[in-house]
Amino acid sequence: MELDLHEVEEVCRDLYVRALKILPPDIKAGFAALQRQETSATGRAILDTMVENVAVAERTNNILCQDTGIPIYNVVIGRAVTFDGAGLKAAIRRGCERATKDFSLRSSVVHPITRHNDQTSCGIRVPIIHVDFDEQQETVGIEMIPKGSGSENGSFMQMLLPSDGINAVKRFVIDRVIDLGGRVCPPTIVGVGIGGTSDLCMHLAKIAATRPLRTACADPEGARIEAELSRAVNELGIGPQGLGGRATSFAVHVEVAATHITQNPVAVNIQCHSARRARATITPGGIAFA
Known part of the structure; x- marks a missing residue:
């Protein structure tokens, strides 16, 4: 061809x-799941407003x-x-x-x-x-x-020491989510890149942030870490738009690449609720x- x-x-x-103009079906399903799990009245109200915004945009053919x-x-x-x-x-x-x-x-x-x-x-x-x-x-x-830009401004990269281990990677991700709070229009998808070179690591984080929900990292260790971080992020209490609640993130996604024996790069890239x-x-x- x-x-x-x-x-x-x-x-x-x-x-x-x-x-x-059209939000992907997996993100709509992600909103529905967060609505069921949200225990904060404020958080539920904000999620309801976000879902209504999606419906109005599609109904009126607006962005x-x-x-x-x-x-x-x-x-x-x-x-x-x-x-x-x-x-x-x-x-x-x-x-x-x-x-x-x-x-x-x-x-x-x-x-x-x-x-x-x-x-x-x-x-x-x-x-x-x-x-x-x-x-x-x-x-x-x-x-x-x-x-x-609101979510792209939530981008970070750090060359960690291999001796710091995977706990340092997890701490880096959680600290960045806490630092950002509501500035990245949560609930978010938190993309995490681990490994590679500095530029590849940042690219991996972007791939992870824009990956469909309900998909898992192809690497078993990466999949295990993203599951742990997904649970941890929604225990932080940041909530929708940073106003409190459980719905801080749809998910944390991780992508990995082989790296050099003397380095341990990690990167974070955020995708907003839209x-x-x-x-x-x-x-x-x-x-x-x-």
């Missing part, structure tokens, strides 16, 4: 808008949050797909720009020094584009994540959105 770049452009345009975020596109390409790599990146960028202009989205992307906003949701090295490959044949998967993402799959038979 030869990848149609015009089709990619259209898909990336539509995915940006879908991600801003879920005014922050249109930093656009991230994750592309996974099957082994029997031929494509122009430079053309693929250009098509994704055009789709991102068109979404912003065609739907009058508020661009949140500025130059880091001048703070100039081109009103395109694009800029130097933005949108962020990750391309990977898998064993599928004539299949291309594109995921769009509009990563909001955990927006949208996905499409392109095959010879057409396009399917999810």
Whole structure:
């Protein structure tokens, strides 16, 4: 299958808008679970308001949050797909720009020094584009994540000592959640990266933060730690919007990578309660959105 770049452009345009307007089913189910578990009257009231906001946005075809975020596109390409790599990146960028202009989205992307906003949701090295490959044949998967600043500001990385062990990793995560309190619009998904190099570790935390709920780390030790941290975070009493309660986080997700014998990197990246993402799959038979 030869990848149609015009089709990619259209898909990336539509995915940006879908991600801003439609909350994924796993996040809606996560809200329902937190509502059942919340013991604080204030916490329940805030969760009810959040759920109503989701319903109103979808009912009125409006965006879920005014922050249109930093656009991230994750592309996974099957082994029997031929494509122009430079053309693929250009098509994704055009789709991102068109979404912003065609739907009058508020661009949140500025130059880091001048703070100039081109009103395109694009800029130097933005949108962020990750391309990977898998064993599928004539299949291309594109995921769009509009990563909001409120939660992205909850990002931390530390090179710990190997002798400090896994308890130091857990302490680092819990301390960061406590420090952030309500500033990251909880309930959150707490993404944790463990291992790799400093840059890979931070990337792992982003992957973890944007992973669907009810999924587990593929590494057994990582899965065990994320289960322990998920329980611990919801015992902190921070609650929805930091106003008290049990519903501090939907979950803590962990992703791991092998690392050097002399280092123990850990990173945290937060996803807010409006955990927006949208996905499409392109095959010879057409396009399917999810």
